[in-house]
Amino acid sequence: MKADDLVEGIDYFVYYVQFPNYANPSSVTPNSDGTYTIYLNTRFPPEFLADRLEHELRHIARGHFEDTLPIDLIEREADGENLYRSFFHPPSGTIPCFNSEEALARFVNRLFKPERIL
Amino acid sequence: MSYENETSREIIASNIRRLMRKKGVVATDVCKALDIPNATFSDWINAKTYPRISKIEKLAEYFGVSRSDIIDIYIDREDPAYEAARVKPYIDQNDTELLEYLEYLRTRPEARILMSTMRGATKEEVEENVRFIEALRKSRRES
Numbered sequence: 001m002k003a004d005d006l007v008e009g010i011d012y013f014v015y016y017v018q019f020p021n022y023a024n025p026s027s028v029t030p031n032s033d034g035t036y037t038i039y040l041n042t043r044f045p046p047e048f049l050a051d052r053l054e055h056e057l058r059h060i061a062r063g064h065f066e067d068t069l070p071i072d073l074i075e076r077e078a079d080g081e082n083l084y085r086s087f088f089h090p091p092s093g094t095i096p097c098f099n100s101e102e103a104l105a106r107f108v109n110r111l112f113k114p115e116r117i118l
Numbered sequence: 119m120s121y122e123n124e125t126s127r128e129i130i131a132s133n134i135r136r137l138m139r140k141k142g143v144v145a146t147d148v149c150k151a152l153d154i155p156n157a158t159f160s161d162w163i164n165a166k167t168y169p170r171i172s173k174i175e176k177l178a179e180y181f182g183v184s185r186s187d188i189i190d191i192y193i194d195r196e197d198p199a200y201e202a203a204r205v206k207p208y209i210d211q212n213d214t215e216l217l218e219y220l221e222y223l224r225t226r227p228e229a230r231i232l233m234s235t236m237r238g239a240t241k242e243e244v245e246e247n248v249r250f251i252e253a254l255r256k257s258r259r260e261s
Contacts, residue, residue, distance in 0.1 A: 015254075016129065016191055017128070017254065018132070019247045019250055019251075020243075020246045020247055020250050021243045021246060021247065022236060022239075022243075023235060023236055023239035023240065023243035023244050023246075023247055024233045024234055024235055024236065024239065024243075024244060024247045025234050025236065026234045027231055027232060027233045027234060027247070027251060028231070028232050029229065029230060029231040029232070029251070029255070030230055037255070039251055039254070041247075042191045042192070046191065052234055055234055056232070056234070059232050064224075064232060065224065065230050065232070070217075070221070071217055071220045071221040071224060072217060074224075074232075075234065075235070078232075078234075
């Protein structure tokens with residue numbers, strides 16, 4: 001699914017609210033009826049929040065709540081980064097980094113799931 | 119009652135309260151100046167109803183601001199954190215405590231949540247925002 005396929009009011013709802021602090025510009029949470037609610041922190045400028053809305057929609061479109069990738073990679077993917085490409089063809093001079101051996105193992109296991117290979 | 123209307127009422131209520139503080143006036147001052155019943159104004163600033171366009175224009179004139187200052191989301195551009203907020207979110211991979219907490223939030227069975235997080239954010243700050251969102255969700259479910 002692509003983020004563009006999601007429809008506000010049907011697939012997701014957006015609330016503009018002032019969070020207690022600046023630590024989080026946005027968040028997304030699944031609802032029991034299969035929809036999602038996105039919260040955007042109004043402490044941040046509107047143009048920044050438009051970017052964050054796209055970020056949260058990518059989380060939904062890519063099924064990140066069910067994903068086995070470590071959280072920092074999930075956030076990078078929601079920012080539009082192509083993780084698989086950068087894993088196999090990292091930019092010159094860089095290597096993919098993981099927080100722990102477990103995180104790397106989860107990532108590799110997911111890559112080589114039978115359904116992904118077939 | 120749609121979500122959109124609820125959000126609009128909250129934005130307008132928050133803006134009127136902020137403009138009252140800035141001008142140093144109380145509700146009765148505004149009601150007297152604009153010839154508005156106290157109960158009506160109370161509903162506006164408690165986000166129960168929102169004013170009609172003609173009243174929004176009167177409010178804007180009274181506070182000496184534009185109409186959009188009443189109805190649009192307010193950004194405090196004088197806040198020093200405003201500039202910091204323009205930096206793209208980024209999680210420090212060395213902050214394992216925060217990473218573990220964010221991972222826990224994403225996968226906990228009772229209420230999963232993904233929190234986009236700014237550089238330099240602490241676990242305590244994120245916890246505070248999570249509590250806020252959970253309270254918001256609870257109050258909306260109950261209403």
